[in-house]
Structure formats: structure tokens, C-alpha cells
Amino acid sequence: MSITKPDISLPRGVSDFMPDAAAKIGYIEHKIRRVFELWGFRRVITPKLEYEDVMAIGLGDELKGKTYRFDDRQTGRLLAFPPDITPQIARIVATRLADWPLPHRISYSGRVLRQTEIQTGRSREIFQSGVELIGLDSPEADAEMIAMAIEALQGLGFENFKIDLGQVEFCRGVMAASGLSGQSLRDLHMAVARKDSSAVERIIADNDLSETSRREVLALPRLFGNRDILDTARQIASNVRSRAALDNLQNVLDILDIHGVSEFLTFDLGETRGLEYHTGITFEGFVPGLGEPVCSGGRYDNLTARYGHPAAATGFTFNVLSLLQALERRPDVEASTTRDFLLFNCKEDRREVLEVARLLRSLGYSTARDIIHREERASLEYAKRLNIRCMLVVGDETVLGNYRAVRTHDSKTKNFNSDMLMSDELKNFIQEGQGD
Amino acid sequence: MSDYITIAIPKGRILEESVDLFGRIGINCRELLSDSRKLIFENSAEKMRYMIVRATDVPTYVEYGSADLGIVGKDTLMEQGKDVYEPLDLKFGYCRMMVAEPANLAKNDDPSGWSHIRIATKYPHVTESYFAAKGIQVEIIKLYGSIELAPLVGLSERIVDLVSTGETMRQNGLVEVETIAEITTRLIVNRASLKTKQERISAIIQGLEQVLQSA
Numbered sequence: 001m002s003i004t005k006p007d008i009s010l011p012r013g014v015s016d017f018m019p020d021a022a023a024k025i026g027y028i029e030h031k032i033r034r035v036f037e038l039w040g041f042r043r044v045i046t047p048k049l050e051y052e053d054v055m056a057i058g059l060g061d062e063l064k065g066k067t068y069r070f071d072d073r074q075t076g077r078l079l080a081f082p083p084d085i086t087p088q089i090a091r092i093v094a095t096r097l098a099d100w101p102l103p104h105r106i107s108y109s110g111r112v113l114r115q116t117e118i119q120t121g122r123s124r125e126i127f128q129s130g131v132e133l134i135g136l137d138s139p140e141a142d143a144e145m146i147a148m149a150i151e152a153l154q155g156l157g158f159e160n161f162k163i164d165l166g167q168v169e170f171c172r173g174v175m176a177a178s179g180l181s182g183q184s185l186r187d188l189h190m191a192v193a194r195k196d197s198s199a200v201e202r203i204i205a206d207n208d209l210s211e212t213s214r215r216e217v218l219a220l221p222r223l224f225g226n227r228d229i230l231d232t233a234r235q236i237a238s239n240v241r242s243r244a245a246l247d248n249l250q251n252v253l254d255i256l257d258i259h260g261v262s263e264f265l266t267f268d269l270g271e272t273r274g275l276e277y278h279t280g281i282t283f284e285g286f287v288p289g290l291g292e293p294v295c296s297g298g299r300y301d302n303l304t305a306r307y308g309h310p311a312a313a314t315g316f317t318f319n320v321l322s323l324l325q326a327l328e329r330r331p332d333v334e335a336s337t338t339r340d341f342l343l344f345n346c347k348e349d350r351r352e353v354l355e356v357a358r359l360l361r362s363l364g365y366s367t368a369r370d371i372i373h374r375e376e377r378a379s380l381e382y383a384k385r386l387n388i389r390c391m392l393v394v395g396d397e398t399v400l401g402n403y404r405a406v407r408t409h410d411s412k413t414k415n416f417n418s419d420m421l422m423s424d425e426l427k428n429f430i431q432e433g434q435g436d
Numbered sequence: 437m438s439d440y441i442t443i444a445i446p447k448g449r450i451l452e453e454s455v456d457l458f459g460r461i462g463i464n465c466r467e468l469l470s471d472s473r474k475l476i477f478e479n480s481a482e483k484m485r486y487m488i489v490r491a492t493d494v495p496t497y498v499e500y501g502s503a504d505l506g507i508v509g510k511d512t513l514m515e516q517g518k519d520v521y522e523p524l525d526l527k528f529g530y531c532r533m534m535v536a537e538p539a540n541l542a543k544n545d546d547p548s549g550w551s552h553i554r555i556a557t558k559y560p561h562v563t564e565s566y567f568a569a570k571g572i573q574v575e576i577i578k579l580y581g582s583i584e585l586a587p588l589v590g591l592s593e594r595i596v597d598l599v600s601t602g603e604t605m606r607q608n609g610l611v612e613v614e615t616i617a618e619i620t621t622r623l624i625v626n627r628a629s630l631k632t633k634q635e636r637i638s639a640i641i642q643g644l645e646q647v648l649q650s651a
Contacts (some may be wrong), residue, residue, distance in 0.1 A: 198525035291501020
């Protein structure tokens with residue numbers, strides 16, 4: 001009989017986030033959450049399990065198909081891992097918060113699970129940090145979401161990012177006015193989503209549309225770009241629903257001008273990718289060099305009603321792992337993975353080293369004790385490997401009354417007495433040449 | 437590199453036609469036609485980059501944003517179903533995606549009576565969804581080339597493949613039975629690129645659109 005290794009592999013599409021990556025994720029989430037707090041949002045923590053049928057009330061077909069489901073042995077009902085947090089918030093609003101005064105400003109930070117196609121290499125776990133603003137149908141609420149997204153992206157250090165604004169009612173108005181239905185309507189949806197003008201032309205040629213409707217439909221794949229396209233859209237759109245959508249978009253835009261963030265905006269009236277529950281303004285955030293959006297959101301006025309409590313609502317969420325991909329090499333994000341001190345003791349007696357450790361921690365330095373007995377060189381290697389910036393040697397006879405600090409990245413050494421530990425000299429020494 | 441526009445183009449006829457088309461909107465990339473083994477070309481004056489990749493890889497590079505734009509056949513796009521914009525039909529590389537079978541089978545065959553068939557193809561996804569929509573069970577044999585061979589040696593009764601002149605089919609005793617789609621070459625665009633590099637990419641799309649309309 002041969003001895004085989006036990007299979008201890010991970011399922012595809014999930015990963016362990018090791019200390020460096022976890023520190024960066026924590027840093028990014030913290031910065032986003034701080035913006036949410038500054039705008040007055042309060043966090044809720046939603047459960048990782050829901051009844052599948054309760055979850056399904058708030059999900060479109062696409063997300064329903066991507067939900068992980070299994071039996072609940074206690075009740076015999078189907079359980080689900082939430083593939084989206086917004087329906088959970090809608091359920092909370094309709095139950096726990098039903099009697100509270102409006103508006104609700106709620107934030108969340110968590111993970112959702114979604115089935116992915118095999119071999120796409122995409123993660124099945126999605127880290128979401130987002131907000132929901134519930135109880136307001138005002139354009140100011142839509143503008144608040146967009147201004148917050150921009151503030152958070154700026155705070156993370158992005159410069160040339162874009163928030164792409166749409167209004168799902170524009171597209172729906174055009175589609176409804178066309179009178180198309182069944183397969184040709186589905187084909188049109190697909191063609192518009194791909195901005196495939198030639199396919200749109202073919203669908204129009206094969207169907208009997210009025211002259212005004214023909215113009216509207218033909219324009220959809222090209223109604224993207226800067227603010228000018230809103231004027232173009234106004235000249236083309238004649239159906240009531242699309243015109244109302246344009247007025248609404250203009251109202252939101254006027255408020256965004258007051259927020260002073262218009263330079264970050266692009267527009268796309270042919271975008272239909274929003275989640276199925278969206279009912280008005282939608283938006284996605286794009287940063288240079290990353291192929292997928294880093295945030296997305298929009299208005300969803302009918303979702304809480306499905307849980308029995310009608311309320312206008314809007315919200316958005318960041319995809320934290322996309323942000324990580326875009327930001328992981330930035331100095332401030334890199335710096336979040338470091339610790340300040342490793343204390344190396346030359347003496348048998350541990351009293352002094354523990355006192356120094358307490359002093360350094362009280363000054364705000366992250367400080368770990370080596371504890372293991374080994375050579376100084378080996379401890380320095382350990383410190384380097386763990387991203388600790390500096391090793392402080394305590395009780396070295398050759399530098400009597402002093403502590404010897406050894407910087408890990410360049411092995412530069414400097415002696416400090418106990419007064420100097422409390423001065424800026426120490427801070428400057430460990431930060432020097434670290435690129436922050 | 438984020439102020440560059442990167443285009444993924446497959447080698448071969450698509451490459452020649454593309455270089456010609458871009459030349460007509462003032463983007464000079466004749467360098468790509470040189471007999472070089474380089475896979476990436478850079479024009480720092482025009483801030484353009486070109487990647488030479490396999491046709492089936494073009495949508496992947498564009499979906500992930502490694503390339504902003506790509507040039508690729510509609511057949512590849514249909515098969516892969518990647519989430520990219522495809523704003524322009526470049527009109528060249530026309531062919532049809534067909535169901536074909538041996539001439540002697542076709543004589544007495546009625547496609548409306550098919551209920552369970554075996555098909556060899558490079559396009560399993562397209563084939564599957566095409567027949568599923570008609571309620572026909574299909575057993576698919578995925579091949580990577582010389583699809584016409586399959587019926588001759590009894591690997592499958594029928595094939596789904598691209599046909600331009602029909603000459604290869606004729607020489608191998610096959611006839612076309614049904615058309616699945618008409619295929620041309622498309623310009624595809626990464627979603628984020630269209631937003632973050634909107635002005636330059638819109639200018640390219642509009643320029644090409646004008647050239648194509650006047651042709």
C-alpha cells in the first residue's frame with residue numbers, strides 16, 4: 001500500500017488572504033468606511049445565511065442563478081449564502097427598521113458568494129463595502145451617493161478615475177415605445193448592451209417601427225460620452241418616460257455641480273448592465289488600468305416593497321478586491337503591511353526588554369518580542385521577512401545604557417538612550433528611506 | 437502605460453486589413469506587417485501600442501483590460517460571450533457559420549425532423565445554444581481544425597463551421613444545410629477603457645465609422 005498525501009486543497013475561486021494582502025484589504029476598507037461615517041452612515045452586520053426564498057424575493061434572475069443553496073436540517077427549508085447584501089438591507093428596513101424615522105443611512109462591509117463559470121479564474125467571494133440611503137426619492141440622495149463614491153476614490157489616491165452615470169428609465173422608455181416584444185426585444189437588449197450598432201440596425205430593419213422610435217433605438221448604442229450627449233439625447237428622445245429620465249439626470253447633475261465633482265463624470269444612456277432591481281439613476285466607477293468597475297450602484301425604489309414596506313432608496317457598493325488590484329503597489333497601501341519593532345534581548349533577565357516594549361507600545365509603535373533564543377542575524381532576517389521595519393537590541397554590553405536600533409531594509413544602525421526613544425529621532429530613523 | 441491606447445490584433449488577413457483601415461484614419465501601424473517576431477509594437481509619438489495575439493485570445497485580453505481595443509471575428513465573440521463592447525462591424529472577413537453534412541446524406545434529409553444529432557465543431561457553445569433553441573439534442577465533438585474531415589471518417593454525421601467560398605466543403609463532398617449566423621470582423625472595446633479613455637476611443641470609433649460608411 002502506498003502512502004498518499006492527504007488532499008488539503010482549497011475549492012476553486014476562493015483564497016486565503018495572507019497577512020500582507022489582509023492588511024491592505026483592511027486599510028482600503030477602513031478608508032472607505034471612514035468616508036461612510038463622515039457622511040453620517042451607520043454600519044449593520046448582516047447574517048451569512050438567509051432562507052433562499054426570502055433572499056430570492058430581492059434578486060434578479062442572474063443573481064438567483066449564482067446563489068449557493070443547500071438544505072437546512074433544522075427546518076427542511078432551503079438556505080442561501082447571500083450573493084448580494086442590498087436585499088438583506090431591504091429586509092432589515094422592512095422589518096427591524098419599519099417604525100424608525102426616515103431616512104435610513106446604512107453602511108455594510110462584508111463578503112458575498114457568487115457562483116462563477118469554471119476556468120474564468122474569477123473569485124467566488126466578493127468583498128463589498130457599501131451604503132444604502134433609504135426613504136428619499138430626491139435627486140439630492142442620488143447625488144449624495146455619487147459624491148461619496150468620488151470622495152472615497154479621491155481619498156484612496158485615485159486621480160484619473162471616472163464615474164459613469166446612467167438612467168435605466170431612459171433605455172426602458174425607448175424600448176417600451178418601440179413596441180418590440182419577445183425575441184426581438186431580447187435581441188435588442190443584448191445588442192444595446194454590447195453597443196453593437198450593426199445588430200441594432202438589423203433588428204430595426206426586420207421590424208416595423210415608427211420613424212421617431214426608429215431614431216431613438218438607433219441612437220442608443222452611441223449615447224455615451226461627456227455631458228454633450230445629454231443634449232443629443234434630448235433632441236432624439238420623444239417618449240415621455242425617456243424625457244422624464246433625462247430631466248431627472250439633469251437635476252442630479254445640477255446638484256453634483258454644487259458638490260464640485262462634475263469633472264469626474266461620464267455618461268452612458270445605453271447602459272443596461274445595472275442589477276434588475278434598479279429603477280432610476282445608476283452609476284459605475286472606473287479607474288485607469290483596471291478592466292472592471294471598482295464600484296457600482298443606483299436607485300432601487302421598488303425593492304423594499306417586495307419585502308412589504310415601500311420606500312424609495314438608493315445605494316452603491318465598492319468591490320474591495322478590485323480596489324486592491326488597482327492600489328496594492330502604492331506606498332501608503334504597502335506601508336499598511338509593516339510593523340515597527342522587533343525587540344531582541346541580549347540578557348537572560350527579561351525585565352528591561354519588557355519595559356521597553358511597553359514604552360514603545362504606549363508611544364504608538366507596533367512592537368513584537370522575539371522571545372526565541374537565536375543569533376542576532378537570524379532575528380534580523382526574521383524581522384525582514386515579516387515586514388518589521390526595525391530591530392531594537394536591548395542589553396548589549398558594548399553599548400552600555402543604550403539601545404541599538406537596526407533598520408531591516410538597509411541594516412543601518414543607530415544607538416538610542418531611553419530619552420531618545422521618546423523623541424522624533426526614533427520615528428525619523430525607522431521611516432527614513434521607506435518611501436513614505 | 438495608462439495614457440496609451442493598446443490594440444490586440446490577430447495575425448494573418450485580419451492584421452493586413454486592420455493596418456489598412458487604421459491607415460485611413462491617420463493611425464500608421466505598417467510596422468506590424470514587418471517580418472518581425474516581436475509580439476508588441478509601440479508608437480510613442482502617437483501613444484499607441486499594438487499586441488499580436490491569437491484570434492481566440494483577443495476577447496480575453498480586452499475583457500481584462502490588458503488591451504483597450506481588439507479586432508476579432510464575430511464567430512469568436514459568439515463562442516466566448518465575453519463582456520465587452522462591440523461598437524463597430526468592420527465589414528471585412530465576411531463568411532457564414534453553417535451546419536453542413538455529406539451530399540449523399542443531404543439528399544433525403546429533413547432538418548425539421550432532427551431530434552438527436554452528432555456534430556463536430558470548433559464552436560461548441562454556439563452549436564449547443566443554436567440547437568437547444570430548436571429543441572434538438574446535440575452531441576458535440578470539439579475539434580480544433582480540419583472540421584470537414586469528421587463526416588468523411590464517421591466521427592460525426594454533421595459539422596458546424598465557417599464557410600466563405602464553399603470550395604473546401606465542395607471538395608470534401610459536403611453541402612450546406614442551415615445558416616447559423618453571418619460573420620464579419622468586429623472592433624471590440626474594454627468597458628473601463630471606453631470610460632477612462634473616452635475621448636480618444638470615441639474619436640477612433642467615429643473615424644472608422646465614417647471610413648466604413650463612405651466605402
